[in-house]
Amino acid sequence: MYNKKAYELGSVRSVIRELFEYGKKRAAEYGADKVFDFSLGNPSVPPPQEVERAIADFVATSEPVALHGYTSAPGDAAVRKAVADYINERFGTAFTADYIYMTCGAAAALTITLGALVTPEADEIIAVAPYFPEYKVFAEGQGASFKVLPITRKDFQIDPEKLYEAVTPRTAAIILNSPNNPSGVVYDDECLKGVARVLGSRSKEFGHPIYIISDEPYRELVYGGIKVGYIPNYYKDCVVCYSYSKSLSLPGERIGYVAVNPEAADAKEIYLAVMGAGRALGYVCAPSLMQYVVGRCLRLSPDLEAYERNRELIYGGLTRIGYECVRPDGAFYLFVKVPGGNDEEFSERAKEYGILVVPGAGFGAPGYVRLSYCVAYDTIKNSLEPFAALYAEFKK
């Protein structure tokens, strides 16, 4: 006697996990320099040194009962104020601490936000392909039906007309993820304006707001001066889910936040529903020490230079070989079109060359593979020859 759905979710071997295990085995057999593991999205640059200093400093100087004690459920008031102030400073918005809810990372931010927005009347969540596979798990876990807007444009920008058709009276929200995992694409100004226009008109038509849930763990990871539009400045009915996992290289510490746009319809009620959903899911408060650490460090950026060098090398290298791929403006992923179009077969065959890449099917985009380039520079350099051989084989 156990919950069958939970059992299935727990026992499905993750493709990425299997690749990782295979990589370890292969490294033991052939040597680590013969394995080119592009499967994992784990930051490869360390946190800024100020983060380590902040941890040491809080531990050395704070009263321990307070430092490690419960904060209020939405988070320490001063930390929430710091978050709100920083958002306002950067984006000209009008957040206050009362609209910020600190979470155990972006995944918690998403399940909590979904728990707050999915209703019996509007129980449909739309994700835009290619999308992060856990969106489906999170949405269905909160009782929603999960719908995918397929890829329609080669550059992965959203076609407003297609979105218009996809939205129904039962749509509670659409999840946007920019910079995108798995494509690295940043939605441009025209795209966001189109999305806002369509959702605005559909909300009016259906008599209730259709929310945007903006999942932004990669916001700070952008290259070449590209601007990532801030959704509250395009569309009022939105909730931002943020994480410090990538921006401060703290993925294991589980620290992020939900920011409910104060301009949203029912903003106060949504914030209370966020509190209630967090409570029901067992999130008592976000980890206290890390709340204080991000409160102090939220202006810091990761070492983008390493990621940018990697991007140049892998994007340049692969496209010179002949691979087709949208040049990513952010995150640390490359979403490559598979010559011949069979992503499962390509990923399987790539293993013979020591190359580990994730098939696109799980991201709602068969025919592609995802490469995470948060790896050592030399791993990329040494992978280009095997990538060329693989290409030659599949191009036949």
Added chain:
Amino acid sequence: MYNKKAYELGSVRSVIRELFEYGKKRAAEYGADKVFDFSLGNPSVPPPQEVERAIADFVATSEPVALHGYTSAPGDAAVRKAVADYINERFGTAFTADYIYMTCGAAAALTITLGALVTPEADEIIAVAPYFPEYKVFAEGQGASFKVLPITRKDFQIDPEKLYEAVTPRTAAIILNSPNNPSGVVYDDECLKGVARVLGSRSKEFGHPIYIISDEPYRELVYGGIKVGYIPNYYKDCVVCYSYSKSLSLPGERIGYVAVNPEAADAKEIYLAVMGAGRALGYVCAPSLMQYVVGRCLRLSPDLEAYERNRELIYGGLTRIGYECVRPDGAFYLFVKVPGGNDEEFSERAKEYGILVVPGAGFGAPGYVRLSYCVAYDTIKNSLEPFAALYAEFKK
């Protein structure tokens, strides 16, 4: 458009929260020494110094990408092994790392375990009064119906016959909490044997195991050499939910674990269901730094002496005045019978004396009030006179 249930959960003003706010206001008006706040269950002793040293040490010596990186979903393998080994050493059990799942505290352990055990066929969760109020929220959040076994014995031990009657074919699990919040009572050997006997016979009769979920955040907080029975040694179909919040005074850090009894029916499947439920709820992994810290510090105990002195003073003081109360063997709570029996009125009137206590109704036990004695010794000392005046008033 927002989820109404979540909104209600988020907007109910917690009684404890309101008392806390009142206390702050009163302290500002009359002085902090005129407020006797027994409402909050926040540990008042600091973590053992080794905990602070462990944090500083990990930060100073570990490779930061690994220290703050994702662990595997169930937790770092070495930490899980350390937890399993320590359980086995203390209780003569046979846990392995494969049955330990690290969590963001006990609340997460409970929601995840409920998500794994509640099924469409067996969707009933039983709690034993007096019980921690969030059990209801957690159970209902996982789709269960919540049933309370009322108080039948003055000493708060469980009457096996009453439990026998309460269990139905739809019962998935019963939650036990010993040492108990709010009563401080530790279930004795006879009680646990009775519970095991009844559940064993009912499981057989109904053709499926009825699980015990053992919620053990207060396990290490016991006084006078009392032994807290380890449920897996009484009953095989059980899951233990543990937290380091109280034992290491780290409630804000959200670190604990689920331990699935390897002897349970379907133990492997339940563990996978735990993994799946955690995934669906958005728990990617427990906070990484704190996993390593508790892995190193799990043999440490809190400063029990302070709590024990408080217990003596408050239990002795109140019973000498005339209050009726079971002498608590553990935790840091006292569950006092209200003279006259109206707990709401008593709690309200107590505020006039600067005394903050929580009415028992929320714990499934009207007619009682809960006192948390994790406060300064002098707070208790100075509260005894007002407590006597209050008693005189209600005894009339």
